[in-house]
Each structure stands twice: as structure tokens, then as C-alpha cells.
Amino acid sequence: MTVGAFGMDAQQERQLPDTVLLETAERVGRIRDGRVVVHIHLSQLQPQNRDDGHIRIAARLFETMVDAYNGQMFVLTNNDIVLVCKDARIADLDAVVYKLRALFAKDPLTFTSGMDDDRFASYYDLESEYDEFLALCKQLNDDAKAKTKADRAKPVIKDLDAISLGNVMARIAQVDIAGVVRRQPCVYINDRRIAQVVFQEFYMSIADLQKALAPDINILANRWLFQHLSQALDVSVMGALRKSELRVPPVAFSLNLNMSSVETPQFRDFVGAARGKSGVYVEFQLPDILNNMDQFFRIRDELREKQVSTVLDGLNSLILQFVDAELYDTDFVKVNWSNDMKSDIQTAELQQSLGPVGFDRVILARCDNEDAISWGLDRGIRLYQGRFLDSMVAAVTMAQCPKAAACTLGQCTQRHAVISGRPRKECGDNDKLDEFPPLHAIG
Secondary structure (H helix, E strand, C coil), X not given: CEEECCCCCCCHHHCCHHHHHHHHHHHHCCCCCCEEEXXXXXXXXXXXXXXXXXXXXXXXXXXXXXXXXXCEEEECCCCCEEEEEECCCHHHHHHHHHHHHHHCCCCHHHXXXXXXXXXXXXXXXXXXXXXXXXXXXXXXXXXXXXXXXXXXXXXXXXXXXXXXXXXXXXXXXXXXXXHHEEEEEEEEECCCCCEEEEEEEEEECHHHHHHHHCCCEECCCCHHHHHHHHHHHHHXXXXXXXXXXXXXXXXXXXXXXXXXXXXXXXXXXXHHHHCCCCEEEEEEEHHHHHHCHHHHHHHHHHHHHCCXXXXXXXXXXXXXXXXXXXXXXXXXXXXXXXXXXHCHHHHHHHHHHHCCCCHHHEEEECCCCHHHHHHHHHHCCCEECCHHHHXXXXXXXXXXXXXXXHCCHHHHHHHHCECCCHHHHCCCCHHHHCCCCCECCCC
């Protein structure tokens, strides 16, 4: 029998699977002979590897053990899987765990497989380890109840649908879009480890946009409807940037745009207004490209003729296993950094994936620590974005700013990230705020 989000009968639907597991643990405690438990720690996977589809596949792999060994399987609130069975052959259990490990092979959680240090799977022999298993079940149940209580306390948010989309679209004209626009520098690090800002990426803060535009609606609930909404927002963002009061124009603007937005009069006007003052980059998301490949290739070529650079955005080590980034022939590809990329296996795979592109055309994003910079420099990557660099930009700005004594590093970092609103008004020197000075001795 399977208990959980993917197989709960009507009588048990009122109970958390974690509670049913605890009750089962208390019941089998009276007859422990031959009973074995396998606990798969899927809650510890990285978020991008913990989607519902993978969890369903993992659960189906274990169903054969349920039938073969009179077992019970529980898909818990936190996505962990627990199998309780009787007189099971350990070799059979190991075989299923091996398949599960292969399913999530790219996640660091699976990199250890020894019985003593395995973070992916735990085994319990209830004849000798019952107390430990019972304590685990109690803790899982307590955690699930706390999470459920917290979720119920949250305000009810409706999903975006066709009707609410119209209402949200009507609110756009009433919202100060500039107030939800954020910016982040991309820096180029040369051989002498001196970093220079090559563009500023401008994008919407989804959290602030949600609050300002539709606090009662989950605007991300429907990807296709949100894409339609984002096309209208693209136009608003370009308008806000043209009207912005930046004291020093960026070396280049980088915009996250839908392909359809690139073909609007507003985009042509934006590029025309920037010409001679700032360069322009356009960052495309892979799902938007895949929706119409012919349109993308045509737009890419047209942008090149206008000397507008293109960026393939949103890649990571997992996506690069399935996507040939070289195929899209953008000027740059942006890859999100994660700590698992430091492993020899991931490094080798990324070198194979990105080698044809050329590491000099890679932008390493989400660099939150110096490890990311060091790893990238060892690979020959020159372009970087992330909070680590945001803090460095703020620190260098404060070192040169005569009014820095009135600020903290956190405040300066926050003020760099906005183009309007209270944080910017609180800055004593907006000219210095917009300069984005060169950084020395990076990495």
C-alpha cells in the first residue's frame, strides 16, 4: 500500500502520511522480526531536482517492493519516501536504491553511497534499531504538522486565470513599474584580476511586482498566462528605463525580454535612444526560444545587424546535460553557479558542454561567494554576476564616496540594486551610486 500525495485512499486522506507512518511504526513495534525500513531523503535534494515528476518516478520504482514483500510505502509531506517491509532481501532493496540514485545522479546528495556516510538512503533493521526508527517517525510527524499549520495560516492566494489576467493587465498602468525594477552589474575580470562592469542587467523583482500589482493572485501559477502578462510588463520596463533619472548611463543595458517584445516599436525606440550612449544586450529564456525556434534565429540575426548582443539565459549544470548551448549561437550563455559544480564529475561535464561554446562567452551568474569566482577563473571564464560582486561594488563605491560614513554596506548594496524609490533617495550621492567603479584584486 502506498500512502502520500500520489496514492492516498479516501479514509486516510484526512491524515498526513507522516501521521500514518508513525501509527504504522507503533503497530509494527509489537512484531519486529524480519522487518526492514528504507528511508530515501529526497527532501535534501536541491530544489531543481525535487520536482513532482521525479518524486512520482521514485515512488513507482519502490512499488515493486511493496507488492513483493508485503510492504507499505509512504511519500511524506517533505517528499521523503519511507518503505516498511517484511523479510525483504537486502540485495533487492539495494537494487531499487541504486536505480533511485541513478535517477538523481547529478545531485550532490547521491555522491556518497557507503552505509555509514550515505546521505541519500538510510536502512533500519527494526529488530535492533526500532527505537531510532520510532524517534525518526515522531520527528517527521511533528515537522509535517508544523508545516501544515504554517501553510494554513498563510493568506489565501488565487491562481492567475484568464479572468484575473484581464484585471491584472488593467492595473499595470496604475503601478510605478520603476519601483519594481532591479539592476545587477555583470563584470569582466581580466588577466590582472581587475574587474570592470560591462553591463547592468535590469529585471523585475517578482516579489515586489506581486505585492504592487496583484497581492491576492499568484501571477506565476500559469506559465503561459504569465508569459502573456510579461509581454505587457516588458513594454512598461523599457518605458521606465527611458524615463529613469540615472545620473550616469550604463555602459550597456541588459534586458530580459520575451521574443515578441523584441519586435515591438517600444524596443526599437529603446535601442535607438540608447545608441551612442549605451550598448544593449537581450537575454532570452530557453522555454521561450523552444516555443518558436525559427522566430528566435531570425530575431537573433536581426539583433546582430543592429549590434545588439544576445544571451542564452537560465542554464545550469543539469540543463546543460540535455541542451546543446552551442546550437543557439548566442553571443553569450549564462550559467547559474552552484556548489556541486566544484566536484570533479560536474566540472568535467561542464567543460564538455561549454567547451564548444567557449568559456570566454560564458557568464557565470549567482556567484554568492569567492569559490564561484575562483572556479570560473580556473576554467577561463571572464564574466560574472552575483551577490558577492554586488557587495564588492558597494564596498569600492563606499571607499570612494565622501558621504559613505552615513551608510552601511548593506544599505549601499540595496541602493545600487534599485533605480527609483526610497532607498535611492536616501543615498547622499546618486552620481557615485550610478558610476559602478572598477574592482581590483578579484579572486
